[in-house]
Amino acid sequence: MGSSAIAKRRSNLVIHLILIAGAVIMVLPFVWMILTSFKTTTEATQIPIQLFPSKPSLRAYTDAIKQSSFLHYYANTLTSAFMKTLFPVIFSSMAAFAFARIRFPGRGLCFFLIISVMMVPNPVFYTPQYLMMSKLGLVNSVTALWIASLVSPFATFLLRQFFLGISKELEEAAVLDGCNPFQIFRHIMLPLVKSALVAVVIIQLQWSWNDLQWPLIINSSPEKLTLSAGLATLVSMFGTDYPVLMAGAFMAVVPMLVLFFVFQRRFIEGVAFSASKG
Amino acid sequence: MNSKSRYAWAYLMIAPTLIGTLAFWFWPAVYSIYLGFLKSENFGLVNHWVGWANYERLFKDDEFWRNLRNTMQYVVLFVPATIVLSTLFAVLLNAKIKGRSVYRVIYYLPQVTMAAAAAMVWVIIFAQDYGLLNSALGTHIAWISDKRFAMYALVIVGVWGAIGFNMLLILAGLQGIPRPLYEAAEIDGAVGFRRFRSITLPLLTPTLFFTSIVLVIGATQIFDSIYLIIGKTNVALPAVRSLVYAYYQNAFIYYDQNYGAVIVNVLLVINLILTGIQFLLQKKWVVYD
Numbered sequence: 001m002g003s004s005a006i007a008k009r010r011s012n013l014v015i016h017l018i019l020i021a022g023a024v025i026m027v028l029p030f031v032w033m034i035l036t037s038f039k040t041t042t043e044a045t046q047i048p049i050q051l052f053p054s055k056p057s058l059r060a061y062t063d064a065i066k067q068s069s070f071l072h073y074y075a076n077t078l079t080s081a082f083m084k085t086l087f088p089v090i091f092s093s094m095a096a097f098a099f100a101r102i103r104f105p106g107r108g109l110c111f112f113l114i115i116s117v118m119m120v121p122n123p124v125f126y127t128p129q130y131l132m133m134s135k136l137g138l139v140n141s142v143t144a145l146w147i148a149s150l151v152s153p154f155a156t157f158l159l160r161q162f163f164l165g166i167s168k169e170l171e172e173a174a175v176l177d178g179c180n181p182f183q184i185f186r187h188i189m190l191p192l193v194k195s196a197l198v199a200v201v202i203i204q205l206q207w208s209w210n211d212l213q214w215p216l217i218i219n220s221s222p223e224k225l226t227l228s229a230g231l232a233t234l235v236s237m238f239g240t241d242y243p244v245l246m247a248g249a250f251m252a253v254v255p256m257l258v259l260f261f262v263f264q265r266r267f268i269e270g271v272a273f274s275a276s277k278g
Numbered sequence: 279m280n281s282k283s284r285y286a287w288a289y290l291m292i293a294p295t296l297i298g299t300l301a302f303w304f305w306p307a308v309y310s311i312y313l314g315f316l317k318s319e320n321f322g323l324v325n326h327w328v329g330w331a332n333y334e335r336l337f338k339d340d341e342f343w344r345n346l347r348n349t350m351q352y353v354v355l356f357v358p359a360t361i362v363l364s365t366l367f368a369v370l371l372n373a374k375i376k377g378r379s380v381y382r383v384i385y386y387l388p389q390v391t392m393a394a395a396a397a398m399v400w401v402i403i404f405a406q407d408y409g410l411l412n413s414a415l416g417t418h419i420a421w422i423s424d425k426r427f428a429m430y431a432l433v434i435v436g437v438w439g440a441i442g443f444n445m446l447l448i449l450a451g452l453q454g455i456p457r458p459l460y461e462a463a464e465i466d467g468a469v470g471f472r473r474f475r476s477i478t479l480p481l482l483t484p485t486l487f488f489t490s491i492v493l494v495i496g497a498t499q500i501f502d503s504i505y506l507i508i509g510k511t512n513v514a515l516p517a518v519r520s521l522v523y524a525y526y527q528n529a530f531i532y533y534d535q536n537y538g539a540v541i542v543n544v545l546l547v548i549n550l551i552l553t554g555i556q557f558l559l560q561k562k563w564v565v566y567d
Binding site: 012015018019022023025026028029030044046047048049091094095099102104105113114116117120121124125126128129131148150151153180181182185206209210213216217228231234235242245246252256257259264268271272 | 283284285287288289290291292294295296298299300302303304305306307309310313363366367370371373375377381382383384385386387388389390391392393394395396398399400401402403407408409410413438441442443446447449450495498499501502505506509522525526529530535538539542543545546549550553
């Protein structure tokens with residue numbers, strides 16, 4: 001082995017050491033969450049700290065489910081994530097196609113009106129949206145969680161970039177065959193931007209699953225809360241019963257973690273994908 | 279197909295998004311500006327036009343300036359730390375080493391974690407008496423209730439959550455740098471840190487700049503971690519309270535919609551300036567191929 005090969009192996013070792021140190025810090029909170037959730041309350045607050053539960057128990061999980069509205073939180077989060085993903089994908093892909101591939105009067109203005117809200121920080125919307133929900137009688141309802149997010153300016157913007165990149169020939173052949181714009185969209189264009197659609201699904205799912213401030217503002221009764229807002233109330237209910245808090249936190253993150261592990265390549269590619277076009 | 283029916287299709291296809299956006303997003307943004315000029319009574323049933331009075335009150339309010347300073351302090355600590363660490367890990371992952379995909383998955387984990395769940399475990403890690411952090415460091419610091427440390431606790435959590443995503447963005451930027459450039463540099467004897475400084479960094483500057491702007495915009499809106507980690511009864515709250523947290527308090531705890539509105543309208547102006555800078559530099563830097 002030459003000296004440069006040795007130097008290379010040594011530098012690779014240093015790279016791995018730094019990356020492993022980083023990785024440990026990244027996963028440590030998860031490990032601590034899981035370990036704590038199986039401890040007893042005294043074990044979780046012992047000095048010096050005890051790393052592993054001596055007799056792992058599911059007590060914290062049953063307490064978290066029984067004494068809070070955890071199943072409601074799940075159902076509301078699922079409903080809201082479903083609505084906030086499915087509809088924006090349908091509506092945005094349609095609109096994005098029209099903006100990218102059809103010339104029509106007012107196109108520039110309509111597109112500007114839609115994407116201009118992307119520059120506005122979210123909290124600016126909340127008071128007016130709250131007043132609107134209160135006029136519609138939707139304060140403290142599951143509907144209020146998702147109704148404003150049936151449309152997504154961001155997804156429209158992102159998908160338009162992808163539709164712009166498709167060559168004209170495919171479309172022209174379809175026009176000659178007598179297809180209307182919706183048929184061209186549905187049968188020719190949509191299949192071509194499949195990976196962009198997957199990226200949008202992942203982004204929307206992540207956003208809606210983790211959103212905190214809006215659910216916190218609009219809903220207050222326990223059976224109308226989402227997981228994130230519900231977790232915030234667990235703290236006031238259980239105080240320093242750390243195992244219960246950690247059991248709740250773990251149950252709240254598990255669905256996204258499972259999705260992530262199954263579709264990890266899609267998640268990671270989705271980021272690079274949206275970055276390249278954003 | 280004639281152009282009239284093409285137009286009809288186009289309007290039909292943009293209709294849901296256009297109407298939904300105008301009703302639920304565009305109009306509320308306009309209404310927030312209007313609310314800033316009103317004084318509402320009886321939960322918004324009676325409104326008086328008061329002109330700039332709410333803004334005058336805001337600019338005379340010491341608490342507002344403190345909240346603005348806190349927000350800026352968070353931005354100034356959080357953004358550079360995230361950029362430096364994300365770049366470091368991205369550069370290391372760009373080397374030809376084994377297990378790259380495993381590292382990428384692990385570093386991305388915090389991104390798929392609900393902020394509320396992550397915040398709860400960090401509260402326990404930061405705990406003064408039986409927290410992991412104090413045990414590991416051999417200290418006895420009240421990380422989240424001592425006003426000298428609370429901001430750092432928020433920054434640690436923020437950076438932890440942001441590295442994965444930003445590392446991927448920077449990695450994508452790194453992979454856009456042509457290989458032959460590195461090979462040429464190697465022949466000239468530029469290796470290691472010199473290669474990074476003379477080739478990687480200049481070519482990565484646009485990526486780093488856009489990543490920073492997006493991070494700055496996000497960081498000016500910090501709310502979740504203050505609400506979840508610090509909490510409303512914490513004595514350290516005044517030392518970390520952000521503009522958005524102050525908005526939340528005024529609008530939804532004290533029920534002063536108008537004062538809440540002027541706080542976020544100031545934030546809106548700040549963000550529009552940041553977006554403007556981003557837009558101008560994008561025109562200058564991005565090469566369309």
